Amino acid sequence: MTLEGANRFIDWYVQQRSRLPRNLQAVRSALRSLGRVYHRMGLAPPNWQPLQPPPPPASPLLVKYAAYLTQHRGINEITIDKKLRHIAKIDDYLTRSGKDWHSIQLTDIDAFLVDCATRYSRSYVSGIACTVRCFSRFLHWRGQSAVDISEAVISPTQRQYERPRRALPWDEVQKLLKAVDKSTPVGLRDYAILLMMSTYGLGAAELNRLQFQDIDWAANTVSVYRPKTGISFTLPLLPPIGEALARYLRHGRPVDTPTRHIFVQMQVPFKPFERASAIGHIVAKHVKKAGIEAPCLGSHVLRHSYAGRQIDLGARPQVLSELLGHSDPESVSAYVRIASEALRETALPVPT
Numbered sequence: 001m002t003l004e005g006a007n008r009f010i011d012w013y014v015q016q017r018s019r020l021p022r023n024l025q026a027v028r029s030a031l032r033s034l035g036r037v038y039h040r041m042g043l044a045p046p047n048w049q050p051l052q053p054p055p056p057p058a059s060p061l062l063v064k065y066a067a068y069l070t071q072h073r074g075i076n077e078i079t080i081d082k083k084l085r086h087i088a089k090i091d092d093y094l095t096r097s098g099k100d101w102h103s104i105q106l107t108d109i110d111a112f113l114v115d116c117a118t119r120y121s122r123s124y125v126s127g128i129a130c131t132v133r134c135f136s137r138f139l140h141w142r143g144q145s146a147v148d149i150s151e152a153v154i155s156p157t158q159r160q161y162e163r164p165r166r167a168l169p170w171d172e173v174q175k176l177l178k179a180v181d182k183s184t185p186v187g188l189r190d191y192a193i194l195l196m197m198s199t200y201g202l203g204a205a206e207l208n209r210l211q212f213q214d215i216d217w218a219a220n221t222v223s224v225y226r227p228k229t230g231i232s233f234t235l236p237l238l239p240p241i242g243e244a245l246a247r248y249l250r251h252g253r254p255v256d257t258p259t260r261h262i263f264v265q266m267q268v269p270f271k272p273f274e275r276a277s278a279i280g281h282i283v284a285k286h287v288k289k290a291g292i293e294a295p296c297l298g299s300h301v302l303r304h305s306y307a308g309r310q311i312d313l314g315a316r317p318q319v320l321s322e323l324l325g326h327s328d329p330e331s332v333s334a335y336v337r338i339a340s341e342a343l344r345e346t347a348l349p350v351p352t
Contacts, residue, residue: 035268062087065138078205078227086131089116101139106149113154122156129155167304170312172292173198179290186266188252190282192244193263194302197283200224200235201306201324204276204299210262215245 062084069075069083093112094100109132116125133153139145168176177194181187196202205227214223220237245262253262254270261272273279276299284297294301307324 061144064142065135068138076227076230082127083131083134086128087135089128090132102144104149106152109149109153113156117156126155129153167308168287168292168294168301170305170309172290173302173305173309176286176290176292180286182247185248185252185254188244188248189263189266190286192241192248193279193282194286195244196241197279197299197302198306199238199241201303201310203303204273204279207263207279208261208273208276211260212262213260215262217242 065087066080066084069080075083090109090112093115094104094108097108097111099108113125113129113132116128120128133150136145136150136153137148140148140150177191177198180191180194182191193207196207202224203226206224209225209227210222214225215237216222217237220242221234222237222241223232223234225232249262253264254266257264257270259270259272264270264272265278280297280299283299283301287294287297287301303324
């Protein structure tokens with residue numbers, strides 16, 4: 001089969017069956033499979049991209065709101081993206097209810113948050129409520145809302161430390177790393193990701209942004225950019241990390257990859273990870289494969305495990321807070337409570 005014949009077949013197939021969304025998904029899958037065939041044969045794939053639905057255009061109001069958050073509030077890009085997704089949820093709810101932001105009432109906000117509470121965790125709903133308050137103040141500030149309802153928006157009650165600890169015992173972290181199948185390209189990539197998270201306490205956003213120029217093999221250092229704070233810092237490239245990265249780059253990472261990002265998807269067109277949830281899925285997948293039971297799974301599990309381990313080894317909470325990039329010193333209290341070995345030393349003797 002020639003490339004011309006394959007392209008003619010794809011054109012015919014799309015014309016015949018591209019009317020339904022599920023058929024479009026099948027076409028994308030077929031294109032990715034064709035790309036894998038080219039890759040296995042050692043041939044350069046054609047310069048094409050899988051069909052993607054065009055993103056909805058951002059409304060002028062949301063563009064101005066994003067600029068307001070950047071210029072007046074100093075909020076980073078990741079948090080702005082999260083807030084815009086929150087607003088998209090309430091926009092969808094208002095559209096289904098026949099309302100808009102000009103005619104919205106407090107009862108509409110309450111009904112929306114109650115609806116969210118049936119589908120999301122309390123912490124996530126609390127974040128949505130915070131976005132609603134901020135956006136309401138913005139609308140009132142611009143004169144597009146007669147009444148500022150931000151102070152009347154009620155968030156779900158969140159008691160401090162009510163959630164189970166988001167960490168694994170250190171022996172289970174070692175069990176997790178040993179259980180990764182490093183005989184496959186995906187396994188080599190995932191092992192390097194998990195090892196860096198558990199060794200350095202890196203977050204998903206930091207790993208997603210890691211590129212070739214960030215690794216200095218001669219100096220044995222790795223530069224990391226922290227999106228939340230906008231600060232870059234340098235870490236020593238420890239031998240186990242260097243070996244894991246070298247094996248992945250030599251034997252795991254696809255050759256014809258149109259990006260300089262270190263960690264990429266293993267499907268054509270081998271794009272970098274776009275969201276932190278992709279790293280979270282990798283962590284959750286290998287935790288389950290290792291037979292580890294944990295109440296909380298996600299990209300922060302190994303970060304919290306690293307923090308608890310460092311405190312058990314004697315690291316000062318203030319130093320740990322700086323290493324993890326927290327601007328609020330109180331944030332480290334969440335890690336202190338998972339340092340089980342250190343907490344045992346503070347226990348009072350049982351009265352006799």
